[in-house]
Amino acid sequence: MRVTLIIASMGAGGAExxxxxxxxxxxxxxxxxxxxxxxxxxxPPFYDLDPQIQRRSLATSGPSVTxxxxxxxxxxxxxxxRRAIADSRPDVVISFIDQVNILTLIATRFLAIPxxxxxxxxxxxxxxxxxxxxLRRCTYPWxxxxxxxxxxxxxxxxxxLQSRIRVIPNPVLAPRIDAGSGKFHRDAPSGRxxxxxxxxxPEKGYDLLLQAFAQVCDRxxxxxxxxxxxxxxxxxxxxxGDRLGIGEQVHFLGLVKQPYGWLQQAxxxxxASRYEGFPNALCEAxxxxxxxxxxxxxxxxxxxxxxxxxxxxxxxxxxEALAAAMHHLxxxxxxxxxxSALAPEVLTRFSLxxxxxxxxxxxxxxxxxAGLNSKQSNP
Numbered sequence: 001m002r003v004t005l006i007i008a009s010m011g012a013g014g015a016e017x018x019x020x021x022x023x024x025x026x027x028x029x030x031x032x033x034x035x036x037x038x039x040x041x042x043x044p045p046f047y048d049l050d051p052q053i054q055r056r057s058l059a060t061s062g063p064s065v066t067x068x069x070x071x072x073x074x075x076x077x078x079x080x081x082r083r084a085i086a087d088s089r090p091d092v093v094i095s096f097i098d099q100v101n102i103l104t105l106i107a108t109r110f111l112a113i114p115x116x117x118x119x120x121x122x123x124x125x126x127x128x129x130x131x132x133x134x135l136r137r138c139t140y141p142w143x144x145x146x147x148x149x150x151x152x153x154x155x156x157x158x159x160x161l162q163s164r165i166r167v168i169p170n171p172v173l174a175p176r177i178d179a180g181s182g183k184f185h186r187d188a189p190s191g192r193x194x195x196x197x198x199x200x201x202p203e204k205g206y207d208l209l210l211q212a213f214a215q216v217c218d219r220x221x222x223x224x225x226x227x228x229x230x231x232x233x234x235x236x237x238x239x240x241g242d243r244l245g246i247g248e249q250v251h252f253l254g255l256v257k258q259p260y261g262w263l264q265q266a267x268x269x270x271x272a273s274r275y276e277g278f279p280n281a282l283c284e285a286x287x288x289x290x291x292x293x294x295x296x297x298x299x300x301x302x303x304x305x306x307x308x309x310x311x312x313x314x315x316x317x318x319x320e321a322l323a324a325a326m327h328h329l330x331x332x333x334x335x336x337x338x339x340s341a342l343a344p345e346v347l348t349r350f351s352l353x354x355x356x357x358x359x360x361x362x363x364x365x366x367x368x369x370a371g372l373n374s375k376q377s378n379p
Contacts, residue, residue: 001031004090010045014280015096015120020047027052034088082107105139114366118147122299125275144366149278152299171355172283175260191222195266197281200231205272214244215323220330225250263288276300286343291336293325310342
């Protein structure tokens with residue numbers, strides 16, 4: 001099997017994490033995997049990739065100053081991508097994330113190569129701009145299959161595409177700790193800790209998390225809040241913590257390649273997102289046996305957490321409800337233990353074997369022609 005994977009870059013992110021897991025697993029099955037990225041490739045991949053994966057950076061990303069420059073750059077990007085795909089001679093192409101999906105569908109038009117596009121967040125909430133949205137509506141009918149992570153995202157698309165959409169969750173891997181990871185924790189603040197993890201962007205709701213923590217931290221002075229991740233809002237969030245008077249109890253730890261050591265030494269995981277796709281961080285925390293709290297935001301958490309069984313769901317963007325749930329678990333070690341005992345079942349529910357089976361069924365479908373649409377007809 002020859003599969004070509006396409007993504008903008010291989011930095012830190014949920015889509016990149018899932019791509020790396022799938023690519024490594026398929027190489028282990030003796031598949032020929034080609035990875036095309038649109039960036040220059042100057043930065044190494046954030047996630048480990050098997051050396052047998054054939055990587056090629058197309059160096060086609062970058063800003064445009066004028067309209068004509070944008071048109072010329074996009075024509076060059078599409079032509080370069082089309083040639084690279086053709087050169088890889090794939091049995092199937094799989095692209096990741098909305099704008100890359102659109103470019104891939106245009107670049108492969110009339111190449112007679114099956115294409116699967118994957119949405120990695122909730123398009124009901126994630127705005128990509130009017131032009132890109134129009135292009136998505138025009139090009140997604142050309143896809144042989146569309147992979148989404150939840151039924152909520154599936155329902156975003158029109159009825160004519162529903163038969164071509166598959167819901168495939170992210171795989172969850174068993175936690176591991178690198179030999180040297182313990183050094184991070186010997187210097188960490190002592191006492192109990194809440195932990196959160198993810199990109200420091202507005203959709204992740206860290207401002208809500210800080211406000212909720214500010215409501216409970218006086219009653220729990222021995223507790224700290226650790227935040228793993230990096231992003232454009234870090235400075236704003238640090239300033240917010242200072243304004244709320246919790247700066248001394250909140251620790252921004254930046255990007256961590258292997259977060260399992262931090263997760264396994266925390267007491268409660270909290271996710272305050274405004275919207276999600278299928279949050280890897282939540283799954284990884286549960287795999288580590290953490291009691292978890294998550295907002296019942298559009299797409300993701302409700303498909304993962306079994307409320308009252310292995311986690312707590314609170315209404316989205318409700319700071320008071322989030323604070324109450326945090327106070328409950330911070331005060332009650334028995335409640336924490338009850339939730340944490342069943343949380344690792346996420347490893348069985350979303351095992352790599354199960355998710356690979358779903359992906360391989362989708363790939364077999366488009367290759368056999370069962371999922372193909374009339375790509376050879378005129379637009």
